[in-house]
Amino acid sequence: MNLTVNGQSHVIDVDPTTPLLYVLSDDLGLRGPKFGCGLGQCGSCTVMIKGRAVRSCVTPIGTLADSEVTTLEGLGTVEKPHPIQRAFIEEQAVQCGFCLSGVILTAKAFLDQNPSADEESIRRAMSGVLCRCAAHVRILRAITRYAREHA
Amino acid sequence: MSGGVASFDFTSDARAAFDRAGLSRRAFLKGSGALIVGFRLAFVDDLGLAPGSVTAQRLDGAGSSQLDSWIAVAADGRVTAFTGKCELGHGLSTAQAQLVAEELSVSFDRVTLLQCDTALTPDQGTTSGAQSHPTNFNHGNLAQAAATAREALVRRASERLGVPPDQLVASQGAVSLKVDPSTRVGYGELLGGRSFAMNVDPNARRKPPHEWTVLGAAVPRLEIPSMVTGHFEYVHNVRLPGMLHGAVVRPRAVGATLLGVDESSVQRLPGFIKVVVRQNFVGIVAEKPWQAYQAAGALRVSWSDGTLLPGHRDFHETLRRQQPSRDTVLVNSEDVDQTMAHAARVLRATYRYPYQMHASIGSSCAVADVQADGATIWSATQAVYPLRSTAAMLLGLRPESIRVIFKMGSGCYGCNGADTVSYDAMLLSQAVGRPVRVQLTRKDEMAWENYGFPFVIEERAALDATGTIVAWDHESWSATRGGRPGPSNPGNVITGLLAGYQPFGVPRGPAPRPTSFGNTSNTVPSYVTGCVGDRCGGTGTIASQRVLTHAVESAFWTGPLRSPERLQNTFAHESFIDEVAAAVGADSVAYRLRHLKDARLAEVVESAAQAAGWDSRPSPRAGLTGTGLAKGRGMACVLYEGDNGYCALVAEVEVNRDTGAVRVTRVVIAIDCGPVSNPDGLKNQLEGGALQGMSRALLEEVAWDDHNVTTVDWRTYRTLYLGADVPAIKTVLINRLDVPATGAGEAAVTVTVAAIANAIFDAVGARVRQVPFTPERVKQALADRPA
Numbered sequence: 038m039n040l041t042v043n044g045q046s047h048v049i050d051v052d053p054t055t056p057l058l059y060v061l062s063d064d065l066g067l068r069g070p071k072f073g074c075g076l077g078q079c080g081s082c083t084v085m086i087k088g089r090a091v092r093s094c095v096t097p098i099g100t101l102a103d104s105e106v107t108t109l110e111g112l113g114t115v116e117k118p119h120p121i122q123r124a125f126i127e128e129q130a131v132q133c134g135f136c137l138s139g140v141i142l143t144a145k146a147f148l149d150q151n152p153s154a155d156e157e158s159i160r161r162a163m164s165g166v167l168c169r170c171a172a173h174v175r176i177l178r179a180i181t182r183y184a185r186e187h188a
Numbered sequence: 189m190s191g192g193v194a195s196f197d198f199t200s201d202a203r204a205a206f207d208r209a210g211l212s213r214r215a216f217l218k219g220s221g222a223l224i225v226g227f228r229l230a231f232v233d234d235l236g237l238a239p240g241s242v243t244a245q246r247l248d249g250a251g252s253s254q255l256d257s258w259i260a261v262a263a264d265g266r267v268t269a270f271t272g273k274c275e276l277g278h279g280l281s282t283a284q285a286q287l288v289a290e291e292l293s294v295s296f297d298r299v300t301l302l303q304c305d306t307a308l309t310p311d312q313g314t315t316s317g318a319q320s321h322p323t324n325f326n327h328g329n330l331a332q333a334a335a336t337a338r339e340a341l342v343r344r345a346s347e348r349l350g351v352p353p354d355q356l357v358a359s360q361g362a363v364s365l366k367v368d369p370s371t372r373v374g375y376g377e378l379l380g381g382r383s384f385a386m387n388v389d390p391n392a393r394r395k396p397p398h399e400w401t402v403l404g405a406a407v408p409r410l411e412i413p414s415m416v417t418g419h420f421e422y423v424h425n426v427r428l429p430g431m432l433h434g435a436v437v438r439p440r441a442v443g444a445t446l447l448g449v450d451e452s453s454v455q456r457l458p459g460f461i462k463v464v465v466r467q468n469f470v471g472i473v474a475e476k477p478w479q480a481y482q483a484a485g486a487l488r489v490s491w492s493d494g495t496l497l498p499g500h501r502d503f504h505e506t507l508r509r510q511q512p513s514r515d516t517v518l519v520n521s522e523d524v525d526q527t528m529a530h531a532a533r534v535l536r537a538t539y540r541y542p543y544q545m546h547a548s549i550g551s552s553c554a555v556a557d558v559q560a561d562g563a564t565i566w567s568a569t570q571a572v573y574p575l576r577s578t579a580a581m582l583l584g585l586r587p588e589s590i591r592v593i594f595k596m597g598s599g600c601y602g603c604n605g606a607d608t609v610s611y612d613a614m615l616l617s618q619a620v621g622r623p624v625r626v627q628l629t630r631k632d633e634m635a636w637e638n639y640g641f642p643f644v645i646e647e648r649a650a651l652d653a654t655g656t657i658v659a660w661d662h663e664s665w666s667a668t669r670g671g672r673p674g675p676s677n678p679g680n681v682i683t684g685l686l687a688g689y690q691p692f693g694v695p696r697g698p699a700p701r702p703t704s705f706g707n708t709s710n711t712v713p714s715y716v717t718g719c720v721g722d723r724c725g726g727t728g729t730i731a732s733q734r735v736l737t738h739a740v741e742s743a744f745w746t747g748p749l750r751s752p753e754r755l756q757n758t759f760a761h762e763s764f765i766d767e768v769a770a771a772v773g774a775d776s777v778a779y780r781l782r783h784l785k786d787a788r789l790a791e792v793v794e795s796a797a798q799a800a801g802w803d804s805r806p807s808p809r810a811g812l813t814g815t816g817l818a819k820g821r822g823m824a825c826v827l828y829e830g831d832n833g834y835c836a837l838v839a840e841v842e843v844n845r846d847t848g849a850v851r852v853t854r855v856v857i858a859i860d861c862g863p864v865s866n867p868d869g870l871k872n873q874l875e876g877g878a879l880q881g882m883s884r885a886l887l888e889e890v891a892w893d894d895h896n897v898t899t900v901d902w903r904t905y906r907t908l909y910l911g912a913d914v915p916a917i918k919t920v921l922i923n924r925l926d927v928p929a930t931g932a933g934e935a936a937v938t939v940t941v942a943a944i945a946n947a948i949f950d951a952v953g954a955r956v957r958q959v960p961f962t963p964e965r966v967k968q969a970l971a972d973r974p975a
């Protein structure tokens with residue numbers, strides 16, 4: 038099957054029940070989406086498909102023929118980060134950083150749909166995302182900063 | 189930011205070096221000897237260092253008295269520093285690079301820090317216990333090495349220029365004449381990529397903090413740009429040519445032993461390579477990770493029934509009765525019973541703390557390449573050298589033939605699954621002779637990790653007629669099993685036990701009399717004098733004191749979880765001082781200060797209270813009657829580990845008297861950890877510590893049934909999601925420049941739990957003495973209030 042990831046087209050030949058995460062990390066060698074729980078509970082594996090934040094650890098690849106997938110790498114680069122990534126750098130809103138696919142892509146997908154969302158609704162939108170280092174204060178500050186400046 | 193740790197990619201650099209050297213992939217895979225040499229060359233090459241300038245002193249590991257073990261200067265002036273204290277997500281690599289830049293007077297972006305690699309960095313034991321700052325930022329180790337290097341470069345310049353050293357100044361990677369800055373010679377030119385070939389000078393002069401320009405500044409963390417853009421290489425991302433993937437099959441119940449494995453149940457599965465059995469250890473190797481997990485799930489394994497676990501509901505009563513125990517007396521003035529007998533009043537309270545988890549967001553992962561004559565292990569362990577030592581035991585190899593390379597995992601907060609999964613990977617790799625990567629499933633992580641210790645703590649205080657405490661009696665019971673493997677106990681974690689090693693046992697017997705004062709676990713409350721023999725090491729004024737602990741065998745694995753024992757003990761001490769203050773109608777801040785003699789501890793208490801706008805009055809607040817929301821505030825303080833950082837925290841809460849729900853609305857933290865290396869990094873640690881403490885105070889508890897842990901995912905083990913209503917956090921950094929640096933990363937979490945308990949009491953007059961403070965427990969405490 039064909040799969041477009043971060044603008045690049047790939048031909049994928051794996052068991053269709055394989056979750057997308059494994060294709061991204063093991064067949065395509067991407068580092069952004071991460072295995073945290075394999076249960077869709079923490080958000081570490083999040084990618085964007087059709088503008089929505091999707092948990093790739095519980096999404097079988099067989100359901101995604103001809104889809105376009107964006108991972109954390111697809112937003113921006115170290116040299117030219119996406120504005121939401123820049124907001125996280127500016128706020129130093131990271132400890133171990135393992136949660137960032139869930140944090141950044143969930144926030145971006147939500148703000149793309151709700152550009153004028155207030156802080157309370159942003160927080161609600163993030164309610165299924167985990168940051169175990171508890172960098173909550175900075176993370177919410179980075180997201181609202183991005184929302185204020187760019188969304 | 190360039191040139192830092194983040195941009196330095198171990199594996200691809202090594203591969204590139206092999207390509208440049210014309211070595212084949214076969215050579216890469218064939219022998220770890222070649223592998224290690226290859227890695228070493230890659231570093232030397234990429235950092236502009238001449239062969240031999242870096243590696244000779246490090247071949248045998250430590251060599252920490254030798255300057256070249258810590259610092260290397262390339263011909264182009266770039267500086268490489270080697271540290272045995274690793275980045276765990278707490279900003280330590282950036283702070284260490286700042287330290288080196290400062291002491292060496294070289295610009296920050298010319299410094300590369302290499303961390304925790306048994307082939308390259310000095311043996312600094314374990315990155316734990318809030319010890320990295322005390323170890324590397326005071327007068328010794330990395331700081332002293334950098335200072336030595338600066339003085340050595342100045343001496344070389346003195347010889348080169350024919351000018352006495354005191355007329356020279358080191359700045360921006362060069363030594364110049366004080367009177368004529370244009371006469372200068374660069375470090376690269378002075379050393380020319382050669383080694384220093386000298387010892388670290390214990391008398392080399394460290395720069396005083398008031399001269400600092402880089403250290404002490406809020407330098408942004410090096411790793412963050414690559415993390416937020418998804419390029420950072422965690423241990424989970426390490427990929428080697430020819431690498432296979434493993435999964436483990438843990439016992440069906442605690443204590444179950446292996447009866448048999450039916451390999452035919454998985455032999456036809458796609459990608460299946462091998463079933464590996466070693467005593468009670470069972471694992472699968474497959475071509476791909478998804479295939480490995482599928483095969484692990486499908487493998488038919490028979491196990492014995494295992495042990496019957498103690499009941500979860502009345503666990504703390506079981507813990508308190510359990511025998512035998514290892515008893516310890518930390519202080520005993522031997523007059524406590526008499527003082528209690530003659531006191532105007534005696535108060536007592538019992539506090540209960542559950543098992544809690546590290547529960548790292550990324551399940552633990554490691555990659556091992558074990559060959560007949562050596563091994564390389566990529567691990568998020570906090571202890572590369574000790575892991576090398578226990579790996580040698582498990583693999584039957586010489587420690588010198590094993591290289592352990594630290595790669596960051598997700599936040600660990602102590603001894604999570606990083607060591608055990610390293611054992612998993614190496615056992616599987618040894619069985620197939622190829623590199624194997626293992627990432628645990630969520631359940632395997634949570635069911636078998638080394639939990640934070642459960643406790644029952646009894647506190648008793650005798651008061652005189654004025655309401656002053658005249659005696660403090662503390663007795664506690666905790667359960668323990670295993671812990672960090674250290675250099676010789678692989679059985680301290682689950683994989684080591686399954687492979688045939690026993691955990692370090694709980695030595696039994698009555699407590700000997702203490703011979704010196706130590707308070708590394710904060711078992712001794714802050715309010716006693718801590719007198720043992722001639723020395724009084726405590727921070728308080730209460731002279732009549734006894735602290736007795738009992739450790740018993742745990743049914744579950746335990747190990748250091750951020751602020752191990754310190755948090756549990758501080759929860760009890762700081763709740764109890766609050767209870768006593770309330771009982772005598774005293775303001776709890778004033779009452780603390782009345783029993784403290786340590787000026788720095790008193791100062792953090794006063795600073796936090798002042799910054800919080802603390803209104804001096806007894807708890808609980810007036811006007812307790814009614815329903816619905818009630819607000820309160822509480823304080824707690826600690827001198828972490830008895831000598832490793834002062835912290836006080838005020839929590840403000842809102843308690844819903846109808847539902848028992850607790851919302852923390854504001855947190856104010858004051859800290860004194862000596863000279864601050866990076867104020868923003870420190871704030872980040874304090875904020876995260878406070879919120880992790882809030883998660884542990886309100887939500888977290890390991891539960892089990894007759895045979896198994898039942899909290900095995902994020903639905904059953906509750907923690908603080910991003911949607912939680914988090915408090916505003918204010919931090920007060922007391923930047924004390926004339927004292928040694930202490931730890932700081934475990935300070936805030938230590939005091940948060942008690943501060944919240946005290947705030948709940950202030951709000952509603954109900955005392956919660958069992959963690960976590962669930963709505964049910966708060967409602968019960970409300971119902972238990974004296975009429």
